[in-house]
Amino acid sequence: MTKFYLLLGRYLTVLFVVAASTAMAQDRTVSGTVTASEDGTGLPGVNVIEKGTSNGSMTNVDGGFTVTVKEGAILVFSFVGYNTSEVTVGSQATINVALEPNVTALNEVVVIGYGEVNKRDATGAIATVKSEDFVKGIIASPELLIQGKTAGVQITSSSGEPGSAVNIRIRGTSSVRSGNNPLFVVDGVPLSGDFISAGGNDYGRGGSTPKNPLNFLNPNDIESMDVLKDAASTAIYGARGANGVVMITTKSGRNRKNELEFNTGISISEQARTYDVMNAKDYLAAYASLGGDPTLVNYGADTNWQDAVNRTAVSQMYNLAYANAYKTGNYRASLSLDDQNGIIKNSGLKRYTGRLNFNQNFLKDRLKLNLTSLFSHVDDQAAPITNTSGFEGDLMGATVFYNPTIPETPTNIAPARFGQPITQYNSDASNPLALLKYYSDNTMTDRQLITGSLGFDITKELNFKVSGGIDHSHALRESAFSGLMSKISNVAGFGRASIVEQTNRNQIFEALLSYNKKIGDNQLSILGGYSYQKLETFGLNVLGVNFGDQTNMEWMINETSAANQAVKEYLTPGWYQYEYQEDNMMRVYDLFSTPPSVTELPVASNPGLPLIGPRYINGRNFSGEDEIQSFFARGNYNIGERFFFTVSLRADGSTRFGQNNKYGFFPAGAAKWRLSEEDFIPEFFDELGLRASYGITGNQEFGHHLYSGRQQYAAPGVNNDGTLSGVAGLNNVTFANPDLQWEQTSSYNFGVDYGFFNNRLYGSLDFYSKNTTKLLIQQFSAQPAPTPFVWRNLDANLMNTGVEFSLNGVVVDNADWKVNIGGNFAYNKNRLKNYTGGALRTGAINGQGLTGAYAQRIANNQPLYAYYLREFVGFDENGLNADDDIPRFVGKSALPDFNAGLSLSAKYKAVDFAVYFNGQFGHYVYNNIANAYLTKGAIAGARNVTSEVVESNESPVNSPDASTRFLEKGDFVRLQNISLGYTLNLDPGNFFRSVRVFATGANLWLITDYSGLDPEVNVDKNIDGVPSLGIDYTAYPRAKSVTFGLSAKF
């Protein structure tokens, strides 16, 4: 198509020139050079026309032109792929023009593994989201910037907590047990898939998920995110490509001349929805109606506990960046501060980042140097919100069921019960405000990502590039529960403090040789490379117990830390594990002595032992290292811009694999035929391309060193009362399997790219089929065995088939108005086939009387996360469950069938407006909150519920077994974003280059029938490491927010 325009352009130009030569002689001769703004090279073939006439010329091979025009004429410079530029000639004799590239969706550059490619020429299924299309508002996790923006990419944050972990599924879930998140590649460095900080310590109220490891990236530093979806694009990442790859490209100084940019925003958020639990009056009446004596549970107040712990949170963010491009290079430096306050008290995230990107060319651009360095510091504060609390509930659970008659600030009411402070009375629940007051949990994470590369053009066609990177993170999570906190068995009266320190170090070295050669109308590109990556994790766990009624939790943590330091100095360096009780003994475990030993040192007779504050402390460190070594090659061949072929191969050797399978080979091939170049395709199509690809990719996201038999000392145990428990023995931690290897996904993709009406309507349609085999499953070991499970590659098939469709339209495009509409839609079907192992349980259901309950099973011929429940049929005449008490598959799954996104943006002169919806359909959510807390039995036990519960005919002694009673449709449509902006009309030469003010609303509207707070939720309820999906339980609630912002360029 481009070629057609070029020919047409040339033809017309010739006509003009002929016309001009026959016209009268003109007044003035102007000459000059037209260059491309991005690299300053001359542009040949640019039309140079006198405005309003047919007079004009065309640039020569170096971009030079000469044209004779009338006095006062305006010259119009136009060229395909660049924005048209108009220059008033005036008295100038020389006019040099730099044309800005016109970036439209079809000719934009997409980032692929080890290179980039014009979108039009890409043979694989790749979705690109540029920074201007990112989701707006206050966002901590970079993944959320593209939530719903691309077809076939499902992005779900585990909760509404700032910076919480995010699940991304590209084209369905292709692994049963193993990691399912895609590989993230930041500026060419593949990140480790591991969490870099610890989850919340389980003090008896359930553990919590670690924060999102990608929080170290400042969203404002990201230029684009490219999602590689099919095997043809991801096979170059071999054993890590099966879940798709997300390429994150950060901003550089390219095309930014002496530009200072400042952005700031202020956000106001509050809890989007709350549970409609009863007020004090209704609560007392309901309790009385079930035979309870309301005077016994009435403390006189009327408290809304949800309002007592949530807040209107104000968050701020500041970004400052300076960028400059010059002839031989460019750089960009940026600083940012994000201060996000959570809508739940005592929670939030503070992020500081600094980043430098420096590109310098030497030897007339033959040698290119790139250096980037990124530093970030993130402070996370967490409230006691957990995934798996039992009947006692965590903070979110307690706000639902806690007695509303208890005052927020009690004064002289009722005597202290059971020796606990009076704020905490009530027989079996924790006071939400006490949970906030007596808990402290802070994580400090520092991360540096430093990369460098040096590329050299050996000849015009041959380039050699070496690159290296270090990604280093250090996270320190310190948490403590005061002994004044009642109702938590191992905390009340003792207090506990925990310190978890974790360091991850990821080093990579790569060498690339690439060859590009134009052969006539054809283009050949070959790439070969070597990559070596080392991933290390090490850190320590320390627990301190017995602080009595101490309420200064910082002091508790400091004492624990100091004690650990003192004991560590006493021990020999290296691996250590110890338990210390000051009035008793120190027990030191030595795993690496021969033989391994446990020494008990009575403290009284060992005066050398350090004196420590807390009465009990234990510590243990951990470390592990993995290596990946890879060889890869890729060839591209382009025949006359019509046919494109790609072949790639990667060999990955990994320390995750057993000796019998150390190396895996991952081939892929793809072809594209641009039909729009063919004569038989009507002109109606500006772009029409057919793509087909096939490839094999792998997944190696499972545990470290599982192919050998290994042992560790069991983690130190402490009795609930803070006394030493028995000596830990050596436990088996693995069941050796030297055959272990990667999980393998072979996938097909067929796609169509299209563009009509001058490419004002464009999009793509893709069909795919993924077949994952050699499934990494922790199967039940055939007993007797060292561990209950053994990691194996199972000959089952996990099939994902689907369709993705996207369509974007430029509806109006004139001087005043610009209206764009874009939509994407994806369907995915997931089935497990040929699986012969036993059914695996997942989706733990927690709460009162729900120990051991679960909602999902992984079984043959079922989708993953298929619900396996009792079929609820109502209550019998006694108000008891009328079902047959037998769980079975209910034909519903937590996996959505459809994902869709719809965006509309409009611009009128200086005002811009954008609105963006997304939705998921066809999936079911298990409402574990309702199961655990919103039952008749709960109110009969003096726990608050919603008024609907009271009105139901359930018996107060009915057992709310896990059943379809609590399974709900999860369909929703969310108004994710709505924003309004105004760009000031500034004269050139103004101090500001541009100023834009904007307001963005996020999550302002949600359409769903789901009765819980939000159907888009995914609390980690794994069982034995089998991940779950779609279980809603005491998740940090989602906020709605409005952001006001300003961005200015100087």
Next chain:
Amino acid sequence: MKSKILTSLVLGSALVFAGCTDLEVVETDSIVTAPEGDFQGVDAKGNLTSAYNALALQNTQENLYALSEATTDELFIPTRGTDWGDNGVWRDLAKHTWNSSHQFNLNTWNFLNSTVYGTNQLLHPATTKTPLQEAEAKFIRAYFMFWILDLWRQVPIRQADEGPEVNPTILSAQEAVDFIISDLEAALPVLPATKSGEIENQDVASKASARMLLAKLYLNKHIYLGATVNNADMDKVIGYVTEIEADGYKLQNGFFQIFSPSADSETILYSNGKYDSRIWGSLHYNQGRETDNKNGGWNGFVTPAEFYAKFEGPTDENLEGGPQEERRGYVPGEKLGIGFLIGTQGGPGGPVKARSGQNLVFTKNVTSLTGQPDYSGIRLLKYHPTINMPGSNANHLMIFRYADALLMKAEALLRKGSTAEALTLVNSLRTIRQATPLGSLSEDDVLDERGRELYIEGWRRNDMVRFGKFAAQFVFVEDASPDRNVFPIPDVALGSNPNLKQNAGY
């Protein structure tokens, strides 16, 4: 210029080759016992510690304890409104309607077998060990294998050097009995002859504990083999118990003292582990808060009225100083009782309150497994958190004790026909427990006596099976089929090993 290009090329290539790795990792926080699956032995001491720790782990409420007790006539867990529903697992145990996917059945299968595997690692020739360590490992292997045989009648065997590609072979009941006997007979001469009262040595295997287990095995052997009682086996039982007595083991005066951490004349083997389920499993939420456990009990386990009726004493109360026999314990007015708790429950601040706010009164009869209020059912408390156990988590769980040995001897005598001798033994126990001596002795009397003496010590299911009373319609049992005498092989275990065959009736 050229030289620079060459330099960079050479440098780059050198880096490529320098970077090449053999992909070997060095372990820095674990020890490799089987590099790439090639078993090279383990540390005997550390593994033996783990094996002994397993003796305590069997006590958690969702494991062997649930299968051995919550299926019997002395213990059940009703669903109380929203509490203890637990996906129906407890109801299935009480109703005898469990199937091959019952979670506790799988927990127990995995736990017992993996402990056996740990001892196999220790006993493998590649492991350096002392003769005593070997004998102790053999005792522990025999103990856990005994339970596997008892519960499922099939005992899988895997050597320490066999990887996941090997399907364990299955010992038949006869082979398993022989295997266990040979382990114990090999261990017996090496194990120490720990005497009665030597509490500091009673948390590890001794000659007496090996003899106790041998006696258990011979007593139950005919059940495992589907045969009739064999007098030679009974003589073995009598012989082993007599040898235990020779080490000084005898009945202890003061029943509840046996369950305290202090020395007594009965304890043969105890475990130094926690046993919260025995203390807190039965107590109401608001009971026991005066201890350092501020959270009180779990309000789960209760005793059927029929079992409570087997004790001497008034049927509807159990007051302190009342006429009931010693083993039934008592309920004092102002503090936590011991033994069986029925009626109004007192605490330091007056009567303990139920959830409704009314006084907590434990009722005797529980008519249904579901829909129960928080106060229904008689509670049982053998390990007391204040009277004989300072601290809420003291470590002293009874595994073997002499009264059990004495009752086994009496049973063996009775089964041989020496009824008078058996009656004398039973009455010697009843006398010291302040119960009226019996005038005659039937098999049912022995089973009842074992119940009164050994409640919640983990033997009830084993005893009821042996006396033919497990597969019967008692309390809430719905399925009285004799197939229920053995548990099903867990479905996932069947899937993991084709050599296993599902037991009849499942």
